[in-house]
Amino acid sequence: MTRSRISMVVAAAALVLVGLLAVALFSPTEEKPAESTNAKEDVAKVEAPKATASVLGNPVAVPAPAVPAPVVPAPVAEKPAPAAPTIIEYKVRAGDMISKIASAYGVKKEDIYALNPGLDDKTAGKIRVGQILRVPTGPGALAEAEKAEQAKLAASYIAETTITAQPGDTAFQLAVEHYGKLSMYVEIMKANPTLPWKDRLQGGEKVLLPAMGIAPKGAKVEEPKKEEPKPTVARDTLIPARR
Numbered sequence: 001m002t003r004s005r006i007s008m009v010v011a012a013a014a015l016v017l018v019g020l021l022a023v024a025l026f027s028p029t030e031e032k033p034a035e036s037t038n039a040k041e042d043v044a045k046v047e048a049p050k051a052t053a054s055v056l057g058n059p060v061a062v063p064a065p066a067v068p069a070p071v072v073p074a075p076v077a078e079k080p081a082p083a084a085p086t087i088i089e090y091k092v093r094a095g096d097m098i099s100k101i102a103s104a105y106g107v108k109k110e111d112i113y114a115l116n117p118g119l120d121d122k123t124a125g126k127i128r129v130g131q132i133l134r135v136p137t138g139p140g141a142l143a144e145a146e147k148a149e150q151a152k153l154a155a156s157y158i159a160e161t162t163i164t165a166q167p168g169d170t171a172f173q174l175a176v177e178h179y180g181k182l183s184m185y186v187e188i189m190k191a192n193p194t195l196p197w198k199d200r201l202q203g204g205e206k207v208l209l210p211a212m213g214i215a216p217k218g219a220k221v222e223e224p225k226k227e228e229p230k231p232t233v234a235r236d237t238l239i240p241a242r243r
Contacts, residue, residue: 084138084140084144085136085137085138085139085140085141085144086136086137086138086141086144087115087134087135087136087137087141087144087145088134088135088137089132089133089134089135090132090133090134090135091130091131091132092127092128092129092130092131092132092133093129094129096127096129097124097125097127098112098113098119098124098127099124101133101135102135105135105136105137105138106138106139107135107136107137107138107139107141107142109124111136111141111142112133112134112135112136114142115133115134115135115136115142115145116133116134119133150216150217151216154216156212156213157211157212157213157214157215157216158178158179158209158211158212158213159211159215160208160209160210160211161208161209162206162207162208162209163178163206163207163209164204164205164206164207165201165202165203165204165205165206165207166201166203167200167201167202167203168200168201168203169200169201169203169207170185170197170200170201171185171188171189171197172185174188174207174209175187175188178209179209179212181212184212187210187212188207188209188210190210191208191209191210192207192208195207
């Protein structure tokens, strides 16, 4: 056989081998993923199917198209609630006038007068730089300040009352027991000058406990009870008349 025929046979054989190899490599695969035996895991771990492509017979994962994240609207910022009217301490500056300060805070100059004893139309022009004034910051501030002041007075006020002394009572003891202040013993002694405070009371004596503090508006203030004068006994009923 000549050399040219041998070369042709070898080339033909090579072409046949290449064709067989190509058929084997590019044939589609029929492999399936293994099925899970745990139903709960199947529900908990559900994944989106992945697209695959075969390159030279080997499966290659194709990334799934990106899913845009849901757009969450930004929370709407709430407007802060306006501050409640209150009472502030205002430091007087150069050029200030009571009417100017009142106008700046939306109140009347009379409202400022009410919070600063001694301040009125006659003395308003005498305020000085650096002076501290109590100023309401709104129309309702004065009413709120009045409520707070009345509540403070009510908490510290003790109305006048009359008690019956127990054996061994003293002015010191009554002051601490009824007022919580030892210094009130002086007022108790002044209100009951006829009682023997140098000694302990025998018991049964009527003791007037005076009021302490300033009575709030609307508080019921009882008038001190006056003891009715004892009827006088005629002298001739005690000493028999001479015969």
